[in-house]
Amino acid sequence: MIRLKLHKKLHANQGLMHLDVDLNIPDGNFTAIQGKSGAGKTSLLRMIAGLMKPEKGHIEVNENTWFSSDTKVDLPIQKRGIGYVFQDYALFPNMTVYENLAFALLKGDNPKVIDDLVDIMELGDLKALKPNILSGGQQQRVALARALVQKPKLLLLDEPLSALDNEIRAKLQSHILELHKAFNLTTIMVSHDNAEVLRLADDLLIMENGCIINQGKPTELLSGRSLSGKFQFTGQVVDLKVEGVVTIISVMVGKELVKVASEKQEVSSLKVGDTVLVASKAFNPVIQRLS
Amino acid sequence: MDWAPIILTLKLATVTTILLVLIAVPLANWLANTKVKFKPALEALISMPLVLPPTVLGFYLLVAFSPNNAFGEWLDQWLGLRLIFSFEGLVFASIIYSLPFMVHPIQSGLTNLPHSLTEASYVLGKSKFQTLIRVLLPNIKPALLTGIVLSFAHTMGEFGVVLMIGGNIPGQTKVASIAIYDEVESLNYGLANNYSLLLLGITFFILLTVYSFNRTGIKSFWK
Numbered sequence: 001m002i003r004l005k006l007h008k009k010l011h012a013n014q015g016l017m018h019l020d021v022d023l024n025i026p027d028g029n030f031t032a033i034q035g036k037s038g039a040g041k042t043s044l045l046r047m048i049a050g051l052m053k054p055e056k057g058h059i060e061v062n063e064n065t066w067f068s069s070d071t072k073v074d075l076p077i078q079k080r081g082i083g084y085v086f087q088d089y090a091l092f093p094n095m096t097v098y099e100n101l102a103f104a105l106l107k108g109d110n111p112k113v114i115d116d117l118v119d120i121m122e123l124g125d126l127k128a129l130k131p132n133i134l135s136g137g138q139q140q141r142v143a144l145a146r147a148l149v150q151k152p153k154l155l156l157l158d159e160p161l162s163a164l165d166n167e168i169r170a171k172l173q174s175h176i177l178e179l180h181k182a183f184n185l186t187t188i189m190v191s192h193d194n195a196e197v198l199r200l201a202d203d204l205l206i207m208e209n210g211c212i213i214n215q216g217k218p219t220e221l222l223s224g225r226s227l228s229g230k231f232q233f234t235g236q237v238v239d240l241k242v243e244g245v246v247t248i249i250s251v252m253v254g255k256e257l258v259k260v261a262s263e264k265q266e267v268s269s270l271k272v273g274d275t276v277l278v279a280s281k282a283f284n285p286v287i288q289r290l291s
Numbered sequence: 292m293d294w295a296p297i298i299l300t301l302k303l304a305t306v307t308t309i310l311l312v313l314i315a316v317p318l319a320n321w322l323a324n325t326k327v328k329f330k331p332a333l334e335a336l337i338s339m340p341l342v343l344p345p346t347v348l349g350f351y352l353l354v355a356f357s358p359n360n361a362f363g364e365w366l367d368q369w370l371g372l373r374l375i376f377s378f379e380g381l382v383f384a385s386i387i388y389s390l391p392f393m394v395h396p397i398q399s400g401l402t403n404l405p406h407s408l409t410e411a412s413y414v415l416g417k418s419k420f421q422t423l424i425r426v427l428l429p430n431i432k433p434a435l436l437t438g439i440v441l442s443f444a445h446t447m448g449e450f451g452v453v454l455m456i457g458g459n460i461p462g463q464t465k466v467a468s469i470a471i472y473d474e475v476e477s478l479n480y481g482l483a484n485n486y487s488l489l490l491l492g493i494t495f496f497i498l499l500t501v502y503s504f505n506r507t508g509i510k511s512f513w514k
Contacts, residue, residue: 049414051414077410077413077414078414078416078417082414084410086411088405090405090407090408090411091411093430094426103412103415103417146415150415150416
């Protein structure tokens, strides 16, 4: 169990902001954090990691105190033993992929863990390459693997997939999910992508102005109202076209373009670029074998 | 031709450059990260030799290190170090004189590295020292090389400081630039020309090396 109670004054774009977070995260949980930029998401991760010092409060992980303003405890970053994936990946340009992973080994660690991670993340062909010639997705895989070399209990991901296209995103999401289970991790991830959160997270926190304003299951929070949908996807509106009495809404769901006929009334609140939930309530979807 | 001044010059430049690396790396690293209020004052002080006439620097060093003064006397009595008219004194003066040429490239190299590299190293359990040696310095090799070459070349070319606190003692403080001045004063233009040509050649070759590597991509060379 991770217990957080944090307070810090931050200088955000809009001026002074008070970050106030009181939060408990159970072991093995996958928590996603959403919120506008400047809401304090990254600051929250950085405080847990020890990269930023809170003014008041405490951080307790599995009964160990990492930070406490009352007892003046502040465990150095180096001793917290967490996995952290930075937004810019932060791979060391002077080292090869393999050396980047080996750098993370602690004295006395068995180097076999690197080979395991290389296998899981499919990095075999890239081992001898320097990070600057890798693609974004490849760099991301290396960063993820490096964060797990020390077998941390806690993995912090700061918008890890935001710079990648949908296809690679989907693949890496499976990797993250696989690792989360295989390493028995407690994972906290900042993500803007609703589909990603729905797919990966057990819990979702929504932050605004340094506070958690909403907390719950992703399906409940993201669909707005609870819908007894049997079959649902989130996607983005790419086109609205009026045809007679109905409007044809084109929605991009993953890589597929889906067209939904809708009545004018429902359409009036929609515009191109909105994220929407496409669900079927009354009918069973048709399933056909493709391969 | 007497080769001693040339050899002394190269020796002075080498010793100065080695000591400068050891001093400038921690100093530049500290400057790149610190938020202390007197940082601008300190940076200005380090950069002074860029604009100050070398004779001014030499004059004050001469005054400070003279055994007739409290500080110079203390150095002489307690450390047995006499810094005027000696090779050690030249090294000391050269370090101050070339300090900005070493500190500036390293500091800007470190400042330009993404801060997340340092943080990633800390998160992976590495100390500040390990991070500096294994992550930061290897990634600013071009800046390091620039600092080393410029300091070396700059030390080779110094004249005013050396003349003020070193004087003209053969084998001790008579470096090539002093030797040239000496020969010209004695109207030995031929010898002065030999020394000058040699210095011209060496410094041109050093700078040519740097610019060639910069052109062909110094990064690929060092990686």
